[in-house]
Amino acid sequence: xxxxxxxxxxxxxxxxxxxxxxxxxxxxxxxxxxxxxxxxxxxxxxxxxxxxxxxxxxxxxxxxxxxxxxxxxxxxxxxxxxxxxxxxxxxxxxxxxxxxxxxxxxxxxxxxxxxxxxxxxxxxxxxxxxxxxxxxxxxxxxxxxxxxxxxxxxxxxxxxxxxxxxxxxxxxxxxxxxxxxxxxxxxxxxxxxxxxxxxxxxxxxxxxxxxxxxxxxxxxxxxxxxxxxxxxxxxxxxxxxxxxxxxxxxxxxxxxxxxxxxxxxxxxxxxxxxxxxxxxxxxxxxxxxxxxxxxxxxxxxxxxxxxxxxxxxxxxxxxxxxxxxxxxxxxxxxxxxxxxxxxxxxxxxxxxxxxxxxxxxxxxxxxxxxxxxxxxxxxxx
Amino acid sequence: xxxxxxxxxxxxxxxxxxxxxxxxxxxxxxxxxxxxxxxxxxxxxxxxxxxxxxxxxxxxxxxxxxxxxxxxxxxxxxxxxxxxxxxxxxxxxxxxxxxxxxxxxxxxxxxxxxxxxxxxxxxxxxxxxxxxxxxxxxxxxxxxxxxxxxxxxxxxxxxxxxxxxxxxxxxxxxxxxxxxxxxxxxxxxxxxxxxxxxxxxxxxxxxxxxxxxxxxxxxxxx
Numbered sequence: 040x041x042x043x044x045x046x047x048x049x050x051x052x053x054x055x056x057x058x059x060x061x062x063x064x065x066x067x068x069x070x071x072x073x074x075x076x077x078x079x080x081x082x083x084x085x086x087x088x089x090x091x092x093x094x095x096x097x098x099x100x101x102x103x104x105x106x107x108x109x110x111x112x113x114x115x116x117x118x119x120x121x122x123x124x125x126x127x128x129x130x131x132x133x134x135x136x137x138x139x140x141x142x143x144x145x146x147x148x149x150x151x152x153x154x155x156x157x158x159x160x161x162x163x164x165x166x167x168x169x170x171x172x173x174x175x176x177x178x179x180x181x182x183x184x185x186x187x188x189x190x191x192x193x194x195x196x197x198x199x200x201x202x203x204x205x206x207x208x209x210x211x212x213x214x215x216x217x218x219x220x221x222x223x224x225x226x227x228x229x230x231x232x233x234x235x236x237x238x239x240x241x242x243x244x245x246x247x248x249x250x251x252x253x254x255x256x257x258x259x260x261x262x263x264x265x266x267x268x269x270x271x272x273x274x275x276x277x278x279x280x281x282x283x284x285x286x287x288x289x290x291x292x293x294x295x296x297x298x299x300x301x302x303x304x305x306x307x308x309x310x311x312x313x314x315x316x317x318x319x320x321x322x323x324x325x326x327x328x329x330x331x332x333x334x335x336x337x338x339x340x341x342x343x344x345x346x347x348x349x350x351x352x353x354x355x356x357x358x359x360x361x362x363x364x365x366x367x368x369x370x371x372x373x374x375x376x377x378x379x380x381x382x383x384x385x386x387x388x389x390x391x392x393x394x395x396x397x398x399x400x401x402x403x404x405x406x407x408x409x410x411x412x413x414x415x416x417x418x419x420x
Numbered sequence: 421x422x423x424x425x426x427x428x429x430x431x432x433x434x435x436x437x438x439x440x441x442x443x444x445x446x447x448x449x450x451x452x453x454x455x456x457x458x459x460x461x462x463x464x465x466x467x468x469x470x471x472x473x474x475x476x477x478x479x480x481x482x483x484x485x486x487x488x489x490x491x492x493x494x495x496x497x498x499x500x501x502x503x504x505x506x507x508x509x510x511x512x513x514x515x516x517x518x519x520x521x522x523x524x525x526x527x528x529x530x531x532x533x534x535x536x537x538x539x540x541x542x543x544x545x546x547x548x549x550x551x552x553x554x555x556x557x558x559x560x561x562x563x564x565x566x567x568x569x570x571x572x573x574x575x576x577x578x579x580x581x582x583x584x585x586x587x588x589x590x591x592x593x594x595x596x597x598x599x600x601x602x603x604x605x606x607x608x609x610x611x612x613x614x615x616x617x618x619x620x621x622x623x624x625x626x627x628x629x630x631x632x633x634x635x636x637x638x639x640x641x642x
Contacts, residue, residue, distance in 0.1 A: 099541075174424065247496060309570075316566065
């Protein structure tokens, strides 16, 4: 079965367009034939291969992407060179340059996020059409940093600001710090530039360095969060497994098999304390953190503040109360069990509005991703 | 000097000055300066056009910029110990010493980038190890937890054995064949775990890593 058409189209679309572009311009010759052979090979693989990942791997390992790009550059370069040999004056050179910019301008016209690029390109075209000579045009473009602005510094910065807002909305502190540092690096480089836009290559290096710095910090953050989530879950399940609702609860129910359900409940009764102690040992071994460190740890406090702790405050308090009793071969007290049953029957186990955005953040997210996308995700009409 | 000659001279002066005093673009500055000096020493633009071709100045400028950027990338990757990624700028720097045309420069730089990106993809397969930590911890908990003896068979034997059997099956039937699509003789390289670029992303002490390596070998049947 071939790779699904929508995926192969999205992967090969750009290459098909590039081929068509050269074909329309009446490209010919050995290199163009090689380029066509590569595109044919890509199309053949899309039919022969049955999954996207293998298809994508094959395109890379056979060097099809890079060879296609190289042949495209060669053919387009030769065609441009032929065109330029026909040009005998600076005036013709200027005209060709401006026609190329005018053609690109259309691509930026309808995209609001590319407005700064559109404005810069328009400025370049207006400058070229102002009656100045070609070398003066080139010089002013350099002096005003118009070529630098075309590297898209403002688009990059706007993207970073959006990323920062996203990280604020979802309370992702490490990602937030990273984005703030990227914005600072961007602004520092812009401040050093006479055109107030950073050298895109230098900013690329900064991005690599900052991504590299934060990667292990994020990794540790995620691992610690997962560690204490597991401890809370073991305690919550253990106490609930002694309650009257346990035989009906999805955590233990084996449909149509009451004996199996009882078996599942007993396993949690008997084994969760041992599992908890072992998990605590591993948690300490990895992070030198104990149970009593959990509730003051920055990862817990952040998740709590962000509304991503599923358990209500009453359940959290009960979990803390249960902890000293959760030892191998022990049981919770009747009072704890009664309390858990009361919480369950009155549906007070889940934090109100957990995993919900505040009205303010909903509005911010809507502004960020657009109403249509927001409604798709959050199901609002 | 006629007006057009002067206008081109002004343009090349601006090109040169944009790299001036920037330590990252030392080669580019020197190369652009040579172009400016060449133009400045010519009687007219016709002579300069011949000089541009005869002395291959556009190639020299392209090579200079490529070298500046490759040197900067090489230094950064060296500093952060990303030794696989460092191969691309290193090889590009070597290539710039023999390259004959701008087209060849672009083509070979692309080829080097593509070849090294495959090496990077293969190197990143080292993350299979840390990705298994959650399941390795589950196995450790089931094996070591203090539980009543009546649960030993189900938890210490059945759960553990079923999980390991599944881990080995996935490894043999999926992970290895998929990885070998990138490199036909690929096999998991345990030494890479200790390379800084991988080790720094595993947020646990060395003793735990050593223990997990043994567990990973058992779990995946390596």
